[in-house]
Amino acid sequence: MTEPTPVTRFAAVLRADNPGPMTLDGTRSYVLRAPGSATRVVVDPGPDDAAHLDALAAAGPVELVLVTHRHGDHTAGAPGLRERTGAPVRAVDPAHCHGGEPLHDGEVIEAAGLRVVVLATPGHTVDSVCLVLPDDGRPAPADDLAGGGTRPGDAPPGDGTPGDTRSDEAATGGAGSPSGTTVLTGDTVLGTGTTVIAQPDGSLGAYLASLDAIEAVASAGTGRATGLPGHGPVVADLADRVRAYREHRLERLAQVRAALAALGLSAGAHDAVEQVVARVYAxxxxxxxxxxRQSVAAQLAFLAQSDELARRPAHGGPRAPRHDG
Incomplete structure (x- = not known):
């Protein structure tokens, strides 16, 4: 039976066998515990795969199960893991809680000898959270492939353009110094490629604000914060990855604006999605x-809202979203 592989002082990873264009080489489940702790916390049980769930349960007594967001490749296995371990399952969405209370932004969870801080990061989905381990303090091993890293040739997620694919070296960031902070990012920040923002559950405006929140956490220490993504290899410099994500999104927005102008369309036009996809993602x-298509729909919704706010009177009216450039 496959065992979780340590990637930081407090975290080990177990990759599910569900590879695909949107999951890379498979969903990554994490097993957390402080050294010497008798119990574990599992983050994102993954798909309903018996072998995967058996391996998570065998990693040690599971005290708690946490879910970063509602998508089935992260949550479908939660009921089965609860059956195997008796551990409560907690998520932001009550529909994905099993014997546990919903998670709340800013909540500090004490389990398995750890402090886990919940950081609300909506955007990929409305219920997305990151989980911060402020006391971790060890960077990932240089060769994360032994722990289930991305295989050469795996397809990237995101909007599918060549510019979205980043090499494993860029994803892991090379060797780095410990910062004391590790962030489990779910699908908000991936190890390779970019995150899908799908309307109506996803929101580009919320996602850009969440990137700001993650960067603030990742930049607070004296060294590099480590990101443990839901798909793809470890991100050794999380703040740097977040900045690259933001730059990429703003570049895409500029391309979509240019496409709308060339097509003579408004962001709210009924056929704008298909026409922009055909032009920008040929x-x-x-x-x-x-x-x-999902990414373009989210970009158009963001631009439509930005344009609407820009048309409102400045006095007493709301400001346009800060990232609309």
Whole structure:
């Protein structure tokens, strides 16, 4: 039976066998505990796969199960893991809680000898959270492939354009110094590629604000904060990755604006999604064409809101979203 592989002082990873264009080489479940703790915390049980759930349960007594967001590749195995371990399952969405209370932004959870801080990061989904381990303090091993890293040739997630693919070296960031902070990012920040923002559950405006929140946490220490993503290899410099994500999103917004102008369309036009996809994502791999449509829909919704706010009187009116450039 496969065992979780340590990636930081407090975290070990177990990769599910569910590879695909949107899951990379599989969903990553994490097993957390402080050295010497008799119990474990599992983050994102993954798919309803008996072998995967058996391996998580065998990693040690499971005290608590936490979920970063509602998507089935992270949550479908939660009931089965609860059956195997008796541990409560907690998520922001009550529909994905089993014997536990919903998670709340800013909550500090004490379990398995650890402090785990809940950071609300909506955008990929409305219920997305990151889980912060402020006391971790060890960077990931240089070779994360032994712990289930991305295999050469795996397809990236995101909007499917060549510019979204980043090499494993860029994803892991090379060797770095410990910062004392590790952040489990779910699908908000990935180890390779970019995150899908799908309307109506996803929101680009909320996502950009969440990147700000993650960067603030990742930049608070004296060294690099480590990111443990739901898919793809460890991110050794989380703040740097977040800045790259923001730059990428703003570049995409500029491309979509330019496409709308060239097409003579408004962001709210009924056929804008298909026309913009055809113009901006002409070379997209068919396997991720749906993700490209979702990304464009989110970008158009953001631009439509920005344009609406910009038309309102400045006096006493709300400001346009800060990231609309």
């Amino acid at each position: 070379d997209v791999d068919p396997s991720v064409l749906g993700a490209a």
